[in-house]
Amino acid sequence: MEKIELSYRFKPRDGKEGLRNLPRARLTEKLMYIIMPLVVVFTSIYSGMSDPIGIILLLIFGSVIFFGIFYGIIFIGLSAMGHIFYKKTFPDPSKKLRVTYHVGDDYFTAGKENLPIPIDHNLKLVSTKRNHLLYFGKMMKAKILIIPKEKRR
Numbered sequence: 479m480e481k482i483e484l485s486y487r488f489k490p491r492d493g494k495e496g497l498r499n500l501p502r503a504r505l506t507e508k509l510m511y512i513i514m515p516l517v518v519v520f521t522s523i524y525s526g527m528s529d530p531i532g533i534i535l536l537l538i539f540g541s542v543i544f545f546g547i548f549y550g551i552i553f554i555g556l557s558a559m560g561h562i563f564y565k566k567t568f569p570d571p572s573k574k575l576r577v578t579y580h581v582g583d584d585y586f587t588a589g590k591e592n593l594p595i596p597i598d599h600n601l602k603l604v605s606t607k608r609n610h611l612l613y614f615g616k617m618m619k620a621k622i623l624i625i626p627k628e629k630r631r
Contacts, residue, residue: 480581485574486626492609494560496622499604499611514544577625586612588623595623 497503518540519533577588586595595601595614604611612623 482579482581483576484578484625485576487573488564488575488624490561490564492624492626493564494556495606495609496611496624497560497563498556499606500622501602501613510545510548514541514548518544577623586623595621 515537518537521536521540523533575588577586578592579586584597586597587593588595595612600614602613604613608627610625610627612625613621614623615621
């Protein structure tokens with residue numbers, strides 16, 4: 479059984495990137511594009527607005543304000559959560575994370591506990607500019623493994 483080992487230092491921005499690309503976060507963002515216009519349209523209809531131009535203007539301005547607030551909260555929340563995730567996962571930043579890929583058995587081991595991560599239908603790969611993000615487990619309870627694309631020192 480052949481093993482490929484990689485060790486690297488985890489950075490706070492990696493935690494933020496991993497949380498931003500979680501399957502549940504992406505689903506929430508997609509749902510917001512559907513739910514938000516419906517809320518604005520139903521609110522305008524319920525309030526008795528019958529002018530189509532008024533409804534369109536309300537939809538446009540309501541969408542801009544809603545998305546501005548939504549993304550502001552998400553940006554601040556992800557920054558804070560990414561920092562908390564980093565501090566909780568890596569209390570000592572001088573230590574490196576070790577990831578091992580077992581070629582014959584098709585699974586990864588990572589972390590202090592050498593948690594086995596099987597390569598199966600529950601594993602989702604998201605590739606970003608800086609990292610490969612591996613999410614495993616059920617969608618709402620997915621765990622993450624972050625592998626950098628370039629060699630870090």
